[in-house]
Amino acid sequence: MFVHVGGDGAVRVEQGDDCTRLHIATALDAAATGQALCDAGLGGPADQPDSAWLSVEALRENASRGSVGADWPERWDAMIAYAERKGWLAADGTKVAAHIEYPAPA
Structure with a gap:
C-alpha cells in the first residue's frame, strides 16, 4: 500500500490490500507532505529527511475500507511487526515511519 499526497494536498490510501510495502508518493516536499498528512488526520512530519509519520490507526482504517482479502488483518x-523490527515504529506503537517517494525527473 501507499499513501498518495496530491499537489493540492489531498491524501488517499492506495492499494490497501498490499501489505508488502508502505511508502508515501508525492511531488510535494517533505514539509508540505507532513502538513498535508497532518491536515488529513493521517500523520505528520518526521525527523528523518524524505520521511513522514503515518498514524497506525488512521492508516489501518483507511486501508481496510477498500477491497481487502479475508486474511488482510493477519x-x-x-x-506492522516488520516495521517494528526495523525500527520504523514509534516507541508507543501509534506511528509508523514511511519513506517519501518522488516522481522521477522528466
Whole structure:
C-alpha cells in the first residue's frame, strides 16, 4: 500500500490490500507532505529527511475500507511487526515511519 499526497494536498490510501510495502508518493516536499498528512488526520512530519509519520490507526482504517482479502488483518499485523523490527515504529506503537517517494525527473 501507499499513501498518495496530491499537489493540492489531498491524501488517499492506495492499494490497501498490499501489505508488502508502505511508502508515501508525492511531488510535494517533505514539509508540505507532513502538513498535508497532518491536515488529513493521517500523520505528520518526521525527523528523518524524505520521511513522514503515518498514524497506525488512521492508516489501518483507511486501508481496510477498500477491497481487502479475508486474511488482510493477519497481513496487516505482520507488516506492522516488520516495521517494528526495523525500527520504523514509534516507541508507543501509534506511528509508523514511511519513506517519501518522488516522481522521477522528466
